[in-house]
Amino acid sequence: METYHSKMMKKLLSIFSLLAVSTAMMAQGAYDFKINEVFVLGCCQKACMKAEAGDSGCVAPADAKCMRPSFYKDEYGEPASWIEIENTSYSTHDIRNCFIATDKVVLDKKMSAPEREQLMSLIPAGDPRTLIKAKQRITFFVGNRNRGTLHTTCAVQLKAGEENWIALYDGNAVDLLDSVTIPALQPGQTYARLSDNTWQVCEASEATPNGPNQEYHNDKIREFKEKDPYGFAMTLMCMGVVFVCLLILFLFFQGFGLLLAKVVNKVTKPVIQPVVNAGERVMEVAKQASIETRGIPMETYTAVIGLALHEYFGGTHDIESGIITIHQNSNSSWSDKSHELRQTPQHHIATPTNHTKK
């Protein structure tokens, strides 16, 4: 029964350890998808596309900017609304089996997972394009699932000229990974997330499907170059951090050392007294028996024997440095290897046991 309990305890412990590790991984940003940019195709834009294709009758001055080749077209060369999702973590992750939703009904926590799935578009598995590298993006076209993985089902709908809501759900269709409410956009505009996680309406010329919403440049280096050209601030900050780290370590071990010294003194004092008592008794016996010490002071003999007796009767301690540990030899002459490994085996008088030869 005890074995069963200990096995269960071990299993529970390993599960908790795994949970703790996975929590830590999440904390270090191992898994993080975010909606990055959204484009809603309006009716006038559809008309513009027709115009691009040759039907010039639709082009009105107000929609002139729609003529810019800003439309991101699907594999069939047709424009569509699109949703760009970014893997904001620093490792490669697969977005397969996640869900895209535009119906706010799914926010109802009482809904079961199968009910939710009916209202969402599943990102299918089996397409290598769903594997997104660190800081990279994937763009899904709204509707026309029959055209491939990068198209959503009809459950996802974006309405032109109206406010829309888009959500990204985890594979269980319950955990919300990210959501955004898109204001009513003018024709050609996109709604994009910036590096500081704020959202901005962008003009058609600024649309960046499958690309970063802002040009990447290392602001930190530029800032240091501009504001700290001689490196004084950097030196001051870095030396400060290095000193603080080592100062905290110094304070901790200084304090801990003092504390430990007190504890060790408390522990060792009661240990020493019985050893002294044992030594004194040994000394008396030795004097009475007039034992030969062969030039070694009697005190040394008595100290060693006293300590050995104390350890023998009182058990042993841990392996603190500076403290001698004398273990009782549990081997008999029959099992002690040291007796057997001599060139000429030495035979000692052993305590008779059941294994003694007759």
Place this chain on the structure above:
Amino acid sequence: MDFVASKFSDFLTYTGFANVEWANIIMIAVGAFFIWLAIKKDFEPLLLIPIGLGIILGNIPFKAAGLEIGLYEDNSVLNIFYQGVRQGWYPPLVFLGIGAMTDFGALIANPKLMLIGAAAQFGIFGAYMIALAMGFEPNQAAGIAIIGGADGPTAIFLSSKLSPNLMGAIAVCAYSYMALVPVLQPVVMKLLTTKAQRKIKMKSPRQVSQTEKMLFPIVGLLITTFIVPSGLPLLGMLFFGNLLKESTKTTRLAKTAGSALNDIVVMLLGLTVGCSTQASEFLTLDTIKIFALGAFAFIIATASGVIFVHIMNLFLSKDNKINPLIGNAGVSAVPMAARISQNEGLKADSHNYLLMHAMGPNVAGVIGSAVAAGVLLGFLS
């Protein structure tokens, strides 16, 4: 016959003799010089022999014909080995070995010595300021300045992240100066100390319990990485290695980390770092500047460690004075710097053994330089 002649002449165009340039010859001579230093002068042979041979290997000229043999060619064996340097996973493995071999006992026994390890890191930032003045970008300056930490793996780790184009020169410079520590440091130490100061005898360190030794890597890891998470790869592996050693339950793992694993990584690291110094990449004006800055960094680091001990002595009682000769050990060249403290101490007084005392700032320097690298990475990446 014509066929054989044309093929043979074609073959000749592939040989090193047909493709050699003066720059290759110079670099091969540099590699041979490193090997000579290691064998004849006993300057860090474990590092200089792989680096020296790597320099020769990386400068064997050949015709670029997509044979996948060169260090910078995708899928070549050398390129695969080189990924450990480029991606920065050799340095943490070396730190694992260092942790498994290091006894932090001297540091725990006298924790105030940690501050010397912190002060010596000024070498890094002194060199950073000079590098900026010489026109390097802040990220390049930081990559170069870390040479002042006297820690090869840290230098490779940081430069691979901040200034990958200068990494070859930085790595060779860091390891070369580490090998030259016995030449550089004593001069600075003698200049900054008097004869009487060099004779200061320090109190014997107290006994350190195993509990303290076990606690050190855990507390050290928590404190340093909570403050500087960007130092996680180096500090994490350093303290992991040390915990393997001090836990007393994983002796086998500690032995592997400190011997076989460390040796394998050092071999590959040295060889590929050497290989990365191909003449076309290495023989530039920047390399000369980097070597000059590296020398400055080492001198500043040594001087700041020694000067900081003088400052500490102003506040310490007569019985607790620190011998300034251990100030040089604040750089993290373990254990060379501590050995120099010992040798210089013995020269001043043949009964003054400073090795144990010097190991304190020396191992603190390892932590300090990893923290400094983490801070620079956090600020600039």
